[in-house]
Amino acid sequence: MPSLLEALERKYFSECEFENAHEPELHKRADLPNDFTVTKCGGRMEFSIFIPRLSPLTSVPALLVLNDCDIDSAGDFESIQEKCQRVRELDLAQNKLSDWQEVFNILKHMPRIEFLNLSKNQLGSPLRTLAEAPVINLKSLVLNGTYLDWQCVDALLQNLPVLQELHLSLNNYTNVLIDAEEAERRLQEDGEAGQCDCPKEKRRITKAHPALKTLHFTGNPIEHWQEICRLGRLFPNLEALVLADCPIRSLQAEESRDCDSHKYFPSLKLLNLSSAQLNCWSAIDELAKFQQLQNLRVKHWPLWENLECTEHERRQLLIARLPNVEMLNGGGKIGTDERIDAERAFVRHYMDKPEAERPARYKELLQVHGKLDPLVDVSLKPDKRVKVIFNYGELRESRFVDIYLTVNDLKAKLEKLVNLPPNKMRLFYLDQDYKEFGPEEMRFPNKKLYSYNIQSGDEIIIDAKK
Numbered sequence: 056m057p058s059l060l061e062a063l064e065r066k067y068f069s070e071c072e073f074e075n076a077h078e079p080e081l082h083k084r085a086d087l088p089n090d091f092t093v094t095k096c097g098g099r100m101e102f103s104i105f106i107p108r109l110s111p112l113t114s115v116p117a118l119l120v121l122n123d124c125d126i127d128s129a130g131d132f133e134s135i136q137e138k139c140q141r142v143r144e145l146d147l148a149q150n151k152l153s154d155w156q157e158v159f160n161i162l163k164h165m166p167r168i169e170f171l172n173l174s175k176n177q178l179g180s181p182l183r184t185l186a187e188a189p190v191i192n193l194k195s196l197v198l199n200g201t202y203l204d205w206q207c208v209d210a211l212l213q214n215l216p217v218l219q220e221l222h223l224s225l226n227n228y229t230n231v232l233i234d235a236e237e238a239e240r241r242l243q244e245d246g247e248a249g250q251c252d253c254p255k256e257k258r259r260i261t262k263a264h265p266a267l268k269t270l271h272f273t274g275n276p277i278e279h280w281q282e283i284c285r286l287g288r289l290f291p292n293l294e295a296l297v298l299a300d301c302p303i304r305s306l307q308a309e310e311s312r313d314c315d316s317h318k319y320f321p322s323l324k325l326l327n328l329s330s331a332q333l334n335c336w337s338a339i340d341e342l343a344k345f346q347q348l349q350n351l352r353v354k355h356w357p358l359w360e361n362l363e364c365t366e367h368e369r370r371q372l373l374i375a376r377l378p379n380v381e382m383l384n385g386g387g388k389i390g391t392d393e394r395i396d397a398e399r400a401f402v403r404h405y406m407d408k409p410e411a412e413r414p415a416r417y418k419e420l421l422q423v424h425g426k427l428d429p430l431v432d433v434s435l436k437p438d439k440r441v442k443v444i445f446n447y448g449e450l451r452e453s454r455f456v457d458i459y460l461t462v463n464d465l466k467a468k469l470e471k472l473v474n475l476p477p478n479k480m481r482l483f484y485l486d487q488d489y490k491e492f493g494p495e496e497m498r499f500p501n502k503k504l505y506s507y508n509i510q511s512g513d514e515i516i517i518d519a520k521k
Contacts, residue, residue: 056151059121059161060130063138067115115139120146122172127151129161136164144170148197152176155207159214162191172197174222178207195220199271205232205259212264212289219266224273224297231277235263235288263288269295277301278332280316281308287319295325299352303331306341317344325350334358339376340414350382363439365459368400375401376416402427441509447473447517458505462497465504465515473517485514 057065119142126147129135142165152158155178162168171193178201193215198208199222212218267290277283280303287293308316324347331338334357342351353373362369374380374389374397381388398420405417406427440455450473456465466477473480483494484507494516497507 056125056127058128058130059126060134062121062124062126063115115142117141117143122146122148125151129157132160132164139165143167146172148172148174150176153178162193168193170195173201174199176201178203191215192217194218197222199224202226209233209259209261217266220269221267222271224271226275228275229277231282231285232257233259233261233289234285236260263291265292268292271297273297274300278304280306284308284316284319292322293320294322296323297327299327299329301331306338320345322347324348327352329354331356343377346379348379351380352384354384371397371400399424399427403429442511444514445517446514458509460504461501463500469517475519479520481518481520483516485516487512
């Protein structure tokens with residue numbers, strides 16, 4: 056397997072060659088410019104123009120990409136230092152590196168490097184204590200899919216004092232097995248230490264890392280919020296935390312008397328909780344306690360699937376509950392008018408609800424906007440859900456359908472019913488009042504179902520493409 060030096064020489068350094076360098080019988084003529092040469096070819100004389108290739112590079116670019124090159128070692132360090140003096144970003148993802156000492160030696164000989172991607176390298180072995188930790192200015196480190204244990208992560212943090220961004224996604228972490236020393240002491244005083252799914256002796260007490268601002272933790276199967284609180288204690292100045300595709304089930308630290316877990320994230324401005332397993336509005340109320348939180352993503356929660364409201368109405372309920380959030384689910388900045396409309400809609404939504412169902416935010420907004428008159432209910436929209444009869448061969452089944460789905464969406468939902476992939480399926484709409492005109496093929500994949508004026512009792516015929 057090649058070393059890093061061999062891989063970069065193969066990619067960036069080659070001998071200076073000239074076009075036509077191996078052509079036979081090349082002769083210079085005094086009456087021609089220096090870049091012309093005459094070639095004897097039988098009885099004819101042919102003129103050739105030489106265009107030299109670019110001279111070899113003396114150093115590689117500031118962005119050095121050597122991913123998936125089977126690199127397992129560094130190579131000659133002096134040559135690396137000479138050729139990589141300009142490198143600021145190094146991508147070594149999907150290689151065969153396994154020795155942390157080798158990695159640190161690479162960093163030592165690239166003095167300007169600030170970003171390093173080591174994703175999917177075989178770095179699961181423990182990181183030995185470095186006898187003399189080199190001065191490294193690394194600010195961003197990507198370790199996705201490396202399955203590092205927490206002891207190794209801790210050793211890295213202690214050797215990278217200025218690290219600002221860390222990626223630990225897809226590492227199959229179910230617990231956070233390191234915690235900050237000062238935080239652990241406070242928890243012991245409060246009688247809360249040791250409340251973890253793992254034995255206490257397996258959890259390592261270490262120093263906090265205040266320099267880190269951004270942590271990507273996507274796709275780790277962590278369910279309990281107290282594990283995430285440990286990340287907050289480890290990185291007390293965290294500003295961005297990405298927890299997408301983590302099956303978190305609550306935003307409260309279970310089995311703990313600490314109800315103010317947001318205090319571990321005093322500087323958090325961006326939080327991504329998309330695809331969490333959260334199914335109650337109390338989770339949103341917990342997020343409202345994060346005083347600095349401005350940018351929030353909460354897509355694909357079970358809670359949204361159970362709500363009988365449109366996407367616009369759901370956005371209004373979210374905005375009203377989150378007074379500090381300025382960007383929601385990747386949309387544009389929430390303007391003053393949108394926020395006022397959302398808050399007034401929120402007050403009207405809960406106005407007729409029983410007192411026990413009204414959240415604390417309702418009283419706060421009632422004091423701001425006062426008691427509002429209900430809006431006149433003049434709706435020209437069709438029903439959101441209708442009961443349609445589906446026919447496929449001998450199968451005949453009635454089901455409720457959301458008429459705001461597209462034809463493509465409907466095909467995807469019917470796949471399990473008829474065991475046909477959507478691209479092999481044809482749909483025909485049959486209006487119960489105009490059966491004499493026959494069915495109409497639903498041929499436009501992005502057309503909304505309500506545009507067919509579907510009513511309860513109408514039929515949709517499913518046919519397999521030939």
